[in-house]
Amino acid sequence: MIYLQLFYEFFKTGLFAVGGGLATLPFLYSMSDKTGWFTYGQLADMVAISESTPGPIGINMATYVGFTTAGIPGSIIATLGLVAPAIVVIIIVAGFLKKFQNNQYVQNVFYGLRPASVGMIAAAFVSVLTMSVIRLDLFQISGVWTDLFSIPGILLAAVVYVLTNKTKWHPAFFLLGSAIVGIIFQF
Amino acid sequence: MKNEYLDLFLTFARIGGLTFGGGYAMLPILQREVVEKRGWATENELSDYYAIGQCTPGIIAVNVATFIGNKRKGVLGGIIATFGVVFPSLVIITLIAAFLQNFADLEIVKHAFAGVRVGVCVLVFNAVVKLWKKAVIDIPTGIIFALVLLVTVFLDVSPVILVVAAGIAGIIVQGTRKAVKK
Structure with a gap:
């Protein structure tokens, strides 16, 4: 029963992959080895598409692998499998938090956790920065210093920065605008 | 509803x-x-x-x-x-x-x-x-933020370890503050 197996494999991934969406990758490689549902090459294509479509990468990956393996029901079942452990665990954790939110120790823990959480998100920002405004990825391939700074990228970033701080426009507007600028100026 | x-x-x-x-x-x-x-x-x-x-x-x-x-x-x-x-x-x-x-x-x-x-x-x-x-509301939280940012960018440390360490740091910092006040 492929659906059951698909659910089981993605449930396992959802249970053991901790962190962002790309944390699912090692599990998908071993799934490929074990089941032969898809090849490493297909997986690489799936990552590229998951990164260049709306939606969190982890979900996109599960949907894609599920669809490749067993069509539309497969995509739904794989995604459900991936999110099921997270839903259960978070609902339990949230219950505990509610019960102990006024506990002094819990508050002290969060006093330390909050800046750490912001630090980790700031690190994620650094990694997007080195793939967008600063092109560390291109520089590593070519070794040419001028590849490191993309002038149109820096200009776009400056304009978006000023507008986001001067206006109350919805973030969606800036995403769409950035896409159009990217197409027109061949980013 | x-x-x-x-x-x-x-x-x-x-x-x-x-x-x-x-x-x-x-x-x-x-x-x-x-x-x-x-x-x-x-x-x-x-x-x-x-x-x-x-x-x-x-x-x-x-x-x-x-x-x-x-x-x-x-x-x-x-x-x-x-x-x-x-x-x-x-x-x-x-x-x-x-x-x-x-x-x-x-x-x-x-x-x-x-x-x-x-x-x-x-x-x-x-x-x-x-x-x-x-x-980031005081010096200790500033230090936690900076350390986690640097470690995550430059070293390959599991976020689980960082979160646990930061939670412990929170207990120690706030605990010693209370003790000093008393």
């Missing part, structure tokens, strides 16, 4: 559809839709949810959606918010997988996404600044 669940689903579907990248890319949209527009959570609660999402099973985007849905409308709310956040992916990826296998190789898509990444970069920067103002 029914409308509140629908609202939860539609809000998270919008958030999922506007997320380009990992769970961190969801943050600016979450701040706008959930914190500023609807008041369903505070900036500090978002930091808490991300911290817990980093060290619990499952991808962060789902963890955060479940947290907020559950806070709003209990267990069913958590499930509905999660279904909302995955819904756009299901539709879009299925369509692309069925009809546009070479989607990521199209020149126009490449340029559009190189542009979007610049936009995401700035939006995430603004989002981090907002959280930073609420979370």
Whole structure:
């Protein structure tokens, strides 16, 4: 029963992959080895598409692998499998938090956790920065210093920065605008 | 009552559809839709949810959606918010997988996404600044922030270890403060 197996494999991934969406990758490689549902090459294509479509990468990956393996029901079942452990665990954790939110120790823990959480998100920002405004990825391939700074990228970033701080426009507007600028100026 | 669940689903579907990248890319949209527009959570609660999402099973985007849905409308709310956040992916990826296998190789898509990444970069920067103002409130929290940022960028340390260490640091710092006061 492929659906059951698909659910089981993605449930396992959802249970053991901790962190962002790309944390699912090692599990998908071993799934490929074990089941032969898809090849490493297909997986690489799936990552590229998951990164260049709306939606969190982890979900996109599960949907894609599920669809490749067993069509539309497969995509739904794989995604459900991936999110099921997270839903259960978070609902339990949230219950505990509610019960102990006024506990002094819990508050002290969060006093330390909050800046750490912001630090980790700031690190994620650094990694997007080195793939967008600063092109560390291109520089590593070519070794040419001028590849490191993309002038149109820096200009776009400056304009978006000023507008986001001067206006109350919805973030969606800036995403769409950035896409159009990217197409027109061949980013 | 029914409308509140629908609202939860539609809000998270919008958030999922506007997320380009990992769970961190969801943050600016979450701040706008959930914190500023609807008041369903505070900036500090978002930091808490991300911290817990980093060290619990499952991808962060789902963890955060479940947290907020559950806070709003209990267990069913958590499930509905999660279904909302995955819904756009299901539709879009299925369509692309069925009809546009070479989607990521199209020149126009490449340029559009190189542009979007610049936009995401700035939006995430603004989002981090907002959280930073609420979370980094004194010297110890400043040190924790700087250490975690540096370690994550330059070393390969599991977020689980960082979260546990930061929690312990919080207990020690606040505990010694109390002791000094007494």
